[in-house]
Amino acid sequence: MKLIVKQADGTATDVPARLNWTVMELIKDAGLPMRAECGGSCACATCHVYIDPDWLDKVGERNDEEAYTLDGAFNVEPNSRLSCQITFKPELDGLSMTLSKDATG
Amino acid sequence: MSVDAIETDVIVVGAGPCGLFAAFELGLNDMRCHFVDILDKVGGQCAELYPEKPIYDIPALPIVTGQQLTDALMEQIKPFHPVFHLNQMAESLTKLDNGRWRLATDAGTVLEAPVLVVAAGGGSFMPKKPPIEGIDEYEGKSVFYAVRRMETFRDRTVLVAGGGDSALDWLINLQPLASSIQLVHRRDDFRAAPDSVGKMRALVAGQQAKLHIAQIMGLEGSGGQLEGVRVKPDNGPEYTIECDTLLAFYGLTMKLGPVANFGLNLEQNLIPVDTEKFQTSEHGIFAIGDINSYPGKLKLILSGFHEAALMAQEAFRIVHPERKQRFQYTTSSSDLQKKLGVAA
Numbered sequence: 001m002k003l004i005v006k007q008a009d010g011t012a013t014d015v016p017a018r019l020n021w022t023v024m025e026l027i028k029d030a031g032l033p034m035r036a037e038c039g040g041s042c043a044c045a046t047c048h049v050y051i052d053p054d055w056l057d058k059v060g061e062r063n064d065e066e067a068y069t070l071d072g073a074f075n076v077e078p079n080s081r082l083s084c085q086i087t088f089k090p091e092l093d094g095l096s097m098t099l100s101k102d103a104t105g
Numbered sequence: 106m107s108v109d110a111i112e113t114d115v116i117v118v119g120a121g122p123c124g125l126f127a128a129f130e131l132g133l134n135d136m137r138c139h140f141v142d143i144l145d146k147v148g149g150q151c152a153e154l155y156p157e158k159p160i161y162d163i164p165a166l167p168i169v170t171g172q173q174l175t176d177a178l179m180e181q182i183k184p185f186h187p188v189f190h191l192n193q194m195a196e197s198l199t200k201l202d203n204g205r206w207r208l209a210t211d212a213g214t215v216l217e218a219p220v221l222v223v224a225a226g227g228g229s230f231m232p233k234k235p236p237i238e239g240i241d242e243y244e245g246k247s248v249f250y251a252v253r254r255m256e257t258f259r260d261r262t263v264l265v266a267g268g269g270d271s272a273l274d275w276l277i278n279l280q281p282l283a284s285s286i287q288l289v290h291r292r293d294d295f296r297a298a299p300d301s302v303g304k305m306r307a308l309v310a311g312q313q314a315k316l317h318i319a320q321i322m323g324l325e326g327s328g329g330q331l332e333g334v335r336v337k338p339d340n341g342p343e344y345t346i347e348c349d350t351l352l353a354f355y356g357l358t359m360k361l362g363p364v365a366n367f368g369l370n371l372e373q374n375l376i377p378v379d380t381e382k383f384q385t386s387e388h389g390i391f392a393i394g395d396i397n398s399y400p401g402k403l404k405l406i407l408s409g410f411h412e413a414a415l416m417a418q419e420a421f422r423i424v425h426p427e428r429k430q431r432f433q434y435t436t437s438s439s440d441l442q443k444k445l446g447v448a449a
Contacts, residue, residue: 024317037227037359039404043154046358068296072356073270074236076320077290101236 001088004096005032005049009105017088023049023095024084033104040084042066045073047083048100058091073102111216113139113188114424116208117222118195120274121149123394123409124224124427125178125187132185133441134425139188141195141208143229143362148175153357164407174406184446189359190214195230198367213339220420221394223367223376223385224409227359235266235321235353243324248351252279260284264334264346266321267293267354272303275352280314287315287346289336313443317346324351343357364396372398382419383412389423391416 001017036047114136151171193210232250268290302441305377308314326332375398394409
C-alpha cells in the first residue's frame with residue numbers, strides 16, 4: 001500500500017503506507033519535507049496538502065476543527081486538507097496529493 | 106563590562122515546559138535563573154498551540170491540558186523566584202573574557218551568566234508570512250504582522266487579513282483611527298470571541314468597515330509602499346482592494362531564529378548534545394527539550410524533564426566550582442525542603 005506524494009517542482013514519490021497511521025506521519029516518515037510543527041494536534045496548518053480531486057470522495061470532508069485551523073494556511077483550495085487529520089485505511093491505497101508551501105516551508 | 110547587564114547564574118532561552126522544569130532542578134542546586142521567551146506568556150507550545158488540549162503522557166498525570174501543565178510547573182518553581190523576560194527574542198550571544206556568556210535580546214535586555222540553557226523547542230514563534238514574492242520589501246513600511254503602536258495606523262487605509270481574535274481585535278481597535286478599514290478572510294466564519302465577531306459584524310453593517318470573503322494572492326505597489334492587495338474569492342475572479350497598509354494575522358510558526366547564529370554546532374536545525382550533561386559544542390551552553398538531538402532522542406516533554414535534571418548537575422559544577430556536589434532527595438532532605446519552603 002502506498003501514497004503518491006507530489007512536490008511543487010513536480011517530483012512524485014511513492015510513500016509506503018501503513019494502516020492507521022496519519023498521512024502526515026507517513027509523509028514525514030518517508031523523509032519528505034513536512035513541517036507538521038504541532039505534531040499532529042490540528043493546531044498549526046503546516047501539514048497542509050492538496051488531495052487529487054479524484055480522491056476527494058474517498059478521503060471525505062474536513063472536520064470542523066480542521067476547517068478552522070486551515071484559516072492559518074495560505075492558498076487554500078476546495079481540495080485542501082490537513083494531512084494529520086487523514087488516517088490511512090485500505091481504501092486510500094494509491095492516494096495522490098501535492099504538498100503545500102505551508103508544509104514544505 | 107556592560108553597566109546595565111543583569112548578572113545571574115543561568116540564562117534559559119525558552120519558557121516552555123522543559124525550560125520551566127529546569128528552573129526547578131537548577132533551584133534545588135542553588136542556581137538562580139532568568140528566562141527569555143519570544144511569546145508574551147510562559148508555557149511555549151503548550152500555552153500557544155494547545156492550551157486546551159489534553160496531554161496523556163506526563164508521568165503520574167493521567168490527563169492534563171497544556172495550560173494546566175504550564176500552571177503546575179509555574180507553581181512548582183515558585184520557591185526559586187525565576188525572572189521572566191517575555192515578548193523578547195534572544196538575539197545575540199557573546200562569550201566574555203571571563204568565560205561567562207552575555208545574551209542580548211531584541212528589547213535591549215542584557216543578561217550575563219556562566220551557564221546558558223537553550224530550551225527553545227521548535228524555535229522562536231514568529232508570525233506566519235503570506236508566501237507572496239517580494240513581500241519583504243513592504244514589511245515594516247506598509248505590511249505588518251503585529252501592532253506595536255496604534256498611532257502608526259492613523260489616517261491610513263488599512264486592510265486586515267485573518268479570521269481569529271488578533272484580526273478582529275485590531276480591526277475593532279484601529280477602526281476609529283484609520284481613514285478606512287477593511288477585513289479579508291477566506292470564509293465567512295470566524296474563530297474569535299463571540300463579542301468581537303458581533304462588533305465586527307456591526308461595523309460592517311454600519312458601513313464603517315468592509316468585509317471581503319477571499320484569500321490574498323498578491324501585492325501591488327512599489328518601493329515598499331503598498332497601493333493594493335489582490336484577492337480571490339472562492340468562486341469568482343481576482344480583484345484588487347485598494348489600501349496603503351496590510352495587517353496580516355495568520356497565526357504563528359516556529360523558526361530557529363537567531364539561535365542559529367550562537368556559534369553552536371547544528372544538525373538539521375537541532376543542537377547535538379551529549380547524553381551525560383546535555384552540553385552543546387560550547388562549554389557552559391546546554392540544550393534541552395525538543396531543540397536538542399542525540400542518538401535515540403524522543404521529542405517528549407518527559408525526556409526534556411530528564412535532560413533538565415542531568416544538565417543541572419553539570420551546571421552546578423560550572424556555577425559553584427568550589428562546592429562539593431551533594432545528591433539529595435526532596436522526600437528526606439531538610440536542606441532541599443528549606444529551599445522549597447516546606448521545611449517543618
